[in-house]
Amino acid sequence: MRTISAAASPLRRICSTPAQHASRRNFSSSYNLQATWGFIGLGRMGYNMANNLRAKIPAEDTLFVHDVNTAATKTFLEEHPQGVRVADNVREVAEKAETIITSLPEPKHVKAVFKEMLEPATLLTDGFVNKERLFIDCSTIDPMSSGEVAEAARSSGQGIFIDAPMSGGVVGAQAGTLTFMIGAAPEVVERATAVLSLMGRRVLHLGDQGAGLKGKLANNYLLALNNIATAEAMSMGIKWGLDPKALAGMINISTGKCWPSEVNNPVPGVIEGSPASRGYEGGFGVALANKDLKLALKAAAEADVKLALGEPAAALYEAAENDANCKGKDFSVVYRYLGGKE
Numbered sequence: 001m002r003t004i005s006a007a008a009s010p011l012r013r014i015c016s017t018p019a020q021h022a023s024r025r026n027f028s029s030s031y032n033l034q035a036t037w038g039f040i041g042l043g044r045m046g047y048n049m050a051n052n053l054r055a056k057i058p059a060e061d062t063l064f065v066h067d068v069n070t071a072a073t074k075t076f077l078e079e080h081p082q083g084v085r086v087a088d089n090v091r092e093v094a095e096k097a098e099t100i101i102t103s104l105p106e107p108k109h110v111k112a113v114f115k116e117m118l119e120p121a122t123l124l125t126d127g128f129v130n131k132e133r134l135f136i137d138c139s140t141i142d143p144m145s146s147g148e149v150a151e152a153a154r155s156s157g158q159g160i161f162i163d164a165p166m167s168g169g170v171v172g173a174q175a176g177t178l179t180f181m182i183g184a185a186p187e188v189v190e191r192a193t194a195v196l197s198l199m200g201r202r203v204l205h206l207g208d209q210g211a212g213l214k215g216k217l218a219n220n221y222l223l224a225l226n227n228i229a230t231a232e233a234m235s236m237g238i239k240w241g242l243d244p245k246a247l248a249g250m251i252n253i254s255t256g257k258c259w260p261s262e263v264n265n266p267v268p269g270v271i272e273g274s275p276a277s278r279g280y281e282g283g284f285g286v287a288l289a290n291k292d293l294k295l296a297l298k299a300a301a302e303a304d305v306k307l308a309l310g311e312p313a314a315a316l317y318e319a320a321e322n323d324a325n326c327k328g329k330d331f332s333v334v335y336r337y338l339g340g341k342e
Contacts, residue, residue, distance in 0.1 A: 035061045036129060038097030040090055040113060041139075042067040042076055045166070046103035048173035049138070049199045053101070054080050056198040064093045090116045095127035099195055100159075103138045106291070107145035110137060114149045121156040133159035136192060138180070140165045140217075142295045143210040144302060146183075150209045160185075162192050163209060165216040166200065169284060177201045183211035214299065221296040223259065224289050224331070225309055228316060230260040231335035234267045238341050244270050266335035268342050275330030283330030290317035 037057060039050040042065060054063050059082070066087040067073050073086045087093045093100060094117035104110050114135070117123075124130050135153055137146065143163075150161040162184035172178045178200030184192050185208060193203040206215045233256065237247040244267045252262045264283065265271045275283035297310045320326045320337040329336075336342065 035099070036097045037061060037063045038087075038093035038100035039063060039065045039103075040067070040093055040100065041103035041109075042069065042072040043103065043105070044170050045138075045173045047072060047076065048170065049101070049103060049178070050076065051079075052173075052176045052199045054084060057083075059083060062096075064097050066090050066093050093117070094123055094133065096129070097133070098129050098131065099134045099136070101136045101138060101195070104141075105139070107141040110139050110141050110149060111145060114152060118152050118156055118158055121158055123158045132157070134188070134191065134195070135159050135161040136164050136195060137161065138164050138166055140220075140292055140295065141213065142299050143213045143217075144299070146213055147210055160188055161209065162188060163212040164192065164196060164203075165213055167216070167219070168200070170282075172200070179204065181206055181212040181215045183207060183209045183213060185209070217292065217296040217299055220289070220292040221300075221310065224293045224296075224317065225313055226258040227260040227264075227266070227289070227331055228313055228334055230256075230258065231266045231332070231338055231340060234261075234265070234270075235335065235338055235340040238267070260332065264330075264332055266332035267340065274332070276332050276335070280326075280329035280333040280336065283332065286317060286321050286326060286329055286331045286333055289331035290314070290321050293317055 035057070037053065039046065039053060042050060050063070050065060057063065062083055062085060063080075064085050064087045065073055065076055066089065077084055077086050087096070090113050100117070102110065102113060104113060123133065137149070146163045150163075153159045153161040162182055164180045164182045166172075166178040166180045168178040176199060179202040180196045180200050181204045182189070182192055182196070183206060189205050196203050204215070206212055233251065234244065234247060238244055248261060248265050248267070248270045251257060260266065263271065264274055264276075266276050268276045271277060275281060293310065293314050297307070297314060300307055300310065316334060316337070317331070320334050323337055326333045326337050
């Protein structure tokens with residue numbers, strides 16, 4: 001695994017060829033100083049990532065954005081009146097941008113967006129840029145769907161596709177401190193890292209295309225299980241009469257220590273400022289935990305991986321997501337669902 005920091009891979013401007021100059025007919029005469037970027041998906045994560053991208057790319061570059069939520073694109077344009085264009089559709093983004101970043105909710109959205117971008121296969125002849133695009137998908141989807149999209153980009157000769165799911169949540173997206181786990185051929189790692197370092201702090205190269213998603217899903221599978229186990233252990237100790245903070249303190253210097261116990265403890269009042277201490281607001285939504293766990297189970301089944309804890313955990317998250325007292329909350333709310341003392 002290679003870890004590459006922002007400082008190690010500065011963004012370098014590569015001058016265009018004469019043919020590329022001609023293709024940029026809508027921009028100023030300083031073509032060799034300009035680059036065009038695309039961002040599709042201005043949700044809670046994507047909006048903040050696009051903010052950081054626009055802030056860090058050269059002022060003369062143009063960022064094309066698109067989202068089905070026109071209110072989001074309208075607000076983004078109002079906040080960035082210079083150097084931003086709102087595209088009417090995703091095909092327009094693909095035609096006009098050299099580097100295209102996508103941040104979308106589910107596999108079906110990723111497939112639909114890339115189908116529209118890649119068909120017809122004329123981006124290199126009819127687009128504003130006559131070179132292969134770099135497609136960076138930051139969505140958390142299943143590796144098989146990602147592989148299908150990657151093959152469509154490769155076989156059509158229109159671009160290079162890498163998977164780059166991220167970790168760090170909305171706070172990390174806002175602060176530009178995300179960690180990206182990428183699946184990419186070795187020869188494209190440096191270029192992809194330069195782009196992702198504009199929106200995050202660390203880039204981890206885990207292997208060829210699909211490896212980033214496999215690493216992310218394995219991690220989130222473990223996180224989902226640790227979260228349930230922490231909720232159960234804390235509830236157990238508290239109902240035995242132990243002080244919540246003393247119990248958490250002991251766990252966090254012992255073998256039970258994990259991120260849910262130390263940073264995102266599910267018991268209100270144990271960790272100041274944690275979602276549990278704020279009515280389970282914010283954080284990593286229980287719906288997202290449920291989604292990622294299901295994706296991990298799907299990918300595990302496709303690889304014939306035997307799992308003992310995944311299915312019951314998925315059933316618990318499904319139930320918590322549909323519970324009126326837990327819906328829309330941070331995933332640590334499983335403590336409440338399990339009847340933990342608040």
